[in-house]
Amino acid sequence: MKENKENVVISKATIDRLPLYYRTLKISQEEGIEIISSDELGRKIGVTPEQIRKDLSAFGEFGKKGVGYYVRELMRNIGEILGLNRKWNIAIVGVGHLGWALANYANFSSQGFQLQAIFDVDDEKIGRYINEVQIFHIDEIKDIVQSRNIEIGIITVPAQHAQSTAMRLVEAGIKGIWNFAPIKLDVPDNIHVVSEDLSVGLNSISYYLSRQNN
Amino acid sequence: MKENKENVVISKATIDRLPLYYRTLKISQEEGIEIISSDELGRKIGVTPEQIRKDLSAFGEFGKKGVGYYVRELMRNIGEILGLNRKWNIAIVGVGHLGWALANYANFSSQGFQLQAIFDVDDEKIGRYINEVQIFHIDEIKDIVQSRNIEIGIITVPAQHAQSTAMRLVEAGIKGIWNFAPIKLDVPDNIHVVSEDLSVGLNSISYYLSRQNN
Numbered sequence: 001m002k003e004n005k006e007n008v009v010i011s012k013a014t015i016d017r018l019p020l021y022y023r024t025l026k027i028s029q030e031e032g033i034e035i036i037s038s039d040e041l042g043r044k045i046g047v048t049p050e051q052i053r054k055d056l057s058a059f060g061e062f063g064k065k066g067v068g069y070y071v072r073e074l075m076r077n078i079g080e081i082l083g084l085n086r087k088w089n090i091a092i093v094g095v096g097h098l099g100w101a102l103a104n105y106a107n108f109s110s111q112g113f114q115l116q117a118i119f120d121v122d123d124e125k126i127g128r129y130i131n132e133v134q135i136f137h138i139d140e141i142k143d144i145v146q147s148r149n150i151e152i153g154i155i156t157v158p159a160q161h162a163q164s165t166a167m168r169l170v171e172a173g174i175k176g177i178w179n180f181a182p183i184k185l186d187v188p189d190n191i192h193v194v195s196e197d198l199s200v201g202l203n204s205i206s207y208y209l210s211r212q213n214n
Numbered sequence: 215m216k217e218n219k220e221n222v223v224i225s226k227a228t229i230d231r232l233p234l235y236y237r238t239l240k241i242s243q244e245e246g247i248e249i250i251s252s253d254e255l256g257r258k259i260g261v262t263p264e265q266i267r268k269d270l271s272a273f274g275e276f277g278k279k280g281v282g283y284y285v286r287e288l289m290r291n292i293g294e295i296l297g298l299n300r301k302w303n304i305a306i307v308g309v310g311h312l313g314w315a316l317a318n319y320a321n322f323s324s325q326g327f328q329l330q331a332i333f334d335v336d337d338e339k340i341g342r343y344i345n346e347v348q349i350f351h352i353d354e355i356k357d358i359v360q361s362r363n364i365e366i367g368i369i370t371v372p373a374q375h376a377q378s379t380a381m382r383l384v385e386a387g388i389k390g391i392w393n394f395a396p397i398k399l400d401v402p403d404n405i406h407v408v409s410e411d412l413s414v415g416l417n418s419i420s421y422y423l424s425r426q427n428n
Binding site for chain 1: 225226227229230231232233234236237241259260261262265295296297298300302304310311312314315316318319321322325326327365366389390391392396398404406408410411412413414415416417418419420421422423424426
């Protein structure tokens, strides 16, 4: 059913929608839905059925004309595309409240993201554990990243330390960075950075409430 | 320059991109860029210039052909569309690490979102302050929401309490909910809910790293 198309350039916008498809299919599956139309899937996500068909067509042929998508199968296929069919070792740098919250976020491990280490510079935190994962001093980052085969680093340090933290992660051999500090990181081209801006969700709410009030 | 078009149906996908435009324009402005082309803006965000022109055309006419967009002006216009030209009073329910982290998130207040109250059920937390904002018992929610004119509630309670928390927010008179619990909330149609899934950023990274490794 799935057929990888090589040499197709896929837009970032399409890739950013795939996790939404995945999440919505997962919820549908948990609700016991076995087959879903692109109309219904689009309604749940807030994109047009045409967009869904176009997005998915970049990766192969999915679904049956006049029937819809098999929820479990499409979810598995999108999961494969997103690399969720394997384990990813991840590390968090910065044990403030956000770092602590992320270390406890159960959804990551259910998707194959395994927290292998946490780093900080505060002597009072080093040596402690969050959910059985040890907090190490940042000076140990290279050894730990390499010995534990960690590929993704999560930056939750204060903004003024984010760039130097990114460089330490890169030097340690990390390939992807998920950045929560509100600055643009300057890293080599082969490192994939996703910067999270927690305001986006609130912006969407204020947009809708502004319309209602008018 | 800005011309509100009434009776135009705007897709959720467009609205979800507006905060990205806003954020990217803000960064550009901070970098001293005064004029930006849709090509350049698109490159920074990862969408096509056609998509940007299409998205913005739903709200009026922006930019000058052959010149580009005036960064400060477009940022202000998108800010208005997103309702960021006014103050929004918000509250957080649930003082775990994530609630604590969000209460400290400086970007919210810079966008006009003012944290007016925090709620919990833990007697040890009630009466304490996070950044000068008081933690109240959830039983006081209706009084506080009404007296402080709070319109948006943020749910950071454990999943099993999220639905009942949502109902208490709705009964208290809240209009928008930002939900961090990994469940789908069942609320009246006139309440706008945005559910945050923190896995989406990681999924995007794993997608790109999967391609690299192949």
